[in-house]
Amino acid sequence: MKTANYRPLAHVLIRRIVLLATACALLLSVVQGVLTYRQVQQRFEATLQDIVSSNLPMLSVGIWDIETEAVRRQVETIVAKPEIGYARLNVATGQVFEAGDAALLRAQPLRRFEIPPPNNRGEPLGTLLIAVQPALLYQALTQALLAVFIGYLLLTLLICSLVAYVLRREVERPLRGMADFASRLAPSSLTAPLQLSRPARPHHDEIDLVAHGFATLQAAISRHIDTLDQQVEERTRQLDAALSDIRELSIRDGLTGCYNRALLSERLPSELERAQRYRRPLAVVFCDADHFKPVNDRFGHLAGDEVLRAIAQRISSQLRQDIDWVVRFGGEEFVIVLPETDLAAALVTAERLRAAISTSVILADGRTVQITASLGVAAFQSGEDVESLLNRADTQLYLAKQGGRNRVMG
């Protein structure tokens, strides 16, 4: 699942947060910059006011009393204020005192203060020129902006770490677990529940929803597979039934329900083999309806079929269930196989069959058909094959036909 395009959610989130924080920091920097600028300007004004209220009177007294050292100190005191970059005192009598960076005299707009005499009467004693310290503004701006940026940097780092941690713990790890689980999922383990090692919590979240969805999906697939199995089983049963029907059809005669010749040639050899191996008796009876063609001609083929079915039914009714079996050999000819039966017993059975057949048959339309059959019996002789046995029985049938029909020969 890991592809070249893979990018963790945390990266996306962190990138967004960093972008947002940068934007916020820039915005706040602008605001802070404006505020700082105003603040510094106010500070400048306050300092100038301070100079007017405290330094000017001192200067006034100092100039008046010609205390040049005091005047010099005052000017230096003024410049010592961080807000002031340069001060120049032009005394009315021509003397000049200056302190600070004289270059500011040209670069900066100068503030000018007249120095009144101590008693406030008369001509001003001089003029005080003051240039503010521009470095202070830059310094204050730098500090303020640095504070903003460092603050945001720390905040962003903190938020990103938190996001990364929470995402890893709450999202990435469970999701990876789910992805692994899903990739390992096989039909055999379909019902195995998704196990996420997450600490217990009072509330559900999206991960729980996805996990629940997994469980639901698994259950649905599982149910679907179960239904498929049932359907396959049903179809198989139906197929088996159909196959069994087909098989039944392949070994039975469609009209009479007796076995067909195919079955005889398949099954009789194994009967002979068993009789041979265990030295058990086995007899075969050839039975052929007498004068059946005239019945067909006189009553129609459907009636003929009806009669054939009656004959088969009468034969079956006289045989031992599950031991003896009947084959429609062709036309109106039947072969009855009597395992565990010697010739004498077979003759008795044959006689019973002849008797059963020779009763009149009442057709569906109420007409009555009188029918008889001739039967040839042959008992298995050791080492004899199927063909020989059948030939001998057929020969006895022929003899019975020759002998006047409706009789048993063997």
Place this chain on the structure above:
Amino acid sequence: MRRMLALLLCCFSLPAMALSVTFINPGKHDEVFWLTATRAMQAAADDLGIRLQVLYAEREHPRVLALAQQIIAQPAAQRPDYVVFSNDYGTAPELLRLFEAAGICSFMAFSGRDDQPGQPAIGLPRMNFRHWLGSLEPRAEDAGYLTARALIERGRRAGLPRINGKLPLLAIGGDRSTPSSLRRSEGLRRAVSEAGDVVLLQEVHAGWSQQRAQEQGDWLFRRYPQARLLWAGNDLMAFGAMDAWRRRGGTPGKDAFFSGINTSAQAMAALRDDSLSALAGGHFIAGAWSLVVLYDFHHGHDFADEGLELVRPMFTLFDDRSAARFMQHYGKLDFSRVDFRRYSKQHNPRLRRYNFDFRQLL
């Protein structure tokens, strides 16, 4: 009274040995006024048989206290019998405390008691501080007054321009705290008010410094272009103002007039070449007179009957002749021609009241 007797006895305890006095000189060792004062004191000490030690504070106030502690730290036998000091810059209370604790008798010369507002008063001599015997000060106001009056007279004679009928006058004082400085200014003001046709435009303070006086003079002449009279609290400041005037292209004594105080050779010369128009001095002798007073006290002639805090006229206004005489007699700071014993009550039992005027020494 008993207490005082005890005190006197304490001070007489070493009659066999020579009387010893230490003078804490507040000035610099090469400062003309204080050097002159010291020389005069030494002459008096020689006449009276006093062992005199002079310690210079070099005009640094904290050093005065350090010197006092140095005196106290000496073994009792080596300590002086008396300490003479000047109450400059309000150092007296601390000095008195130190000497009182050490039991050393002290006497103030030149500058006496000056109770500052906001500080505990030191009281009168021999009260709070029993070892503080008293003080002797020149009447400083005289100096200011005499020089101012002479300066104004010179201005009138020169027919200087007037403002509203009055002669404009400038003043450069010493400082704002030393009593002698203040009194000199008071004398100036008294002279101005007595004159009636003079207006004191402004008084500034140069801290006794020639350089600062020059600077302030420059400012003042620019500030008051009409002013042609300048009174100074001492000679150096007068010289500073004169320098400033010269730098402006003027000639002191011709187009502007200056007055000073002190008896330096330079001042005398300036007076004689007329660049300095008025000069008063002679109060350096206060130190020598103090030794006379202490000598008499030591020998049982207490000055208490003349007052414990003596403020006496000492200043002399010099003219050409007296200046010439001063230079002739004392130009080399040699005061040996004066016999200070003549002014001692011990040596002149009939002397009832001290005369400290300097004029008698000329």
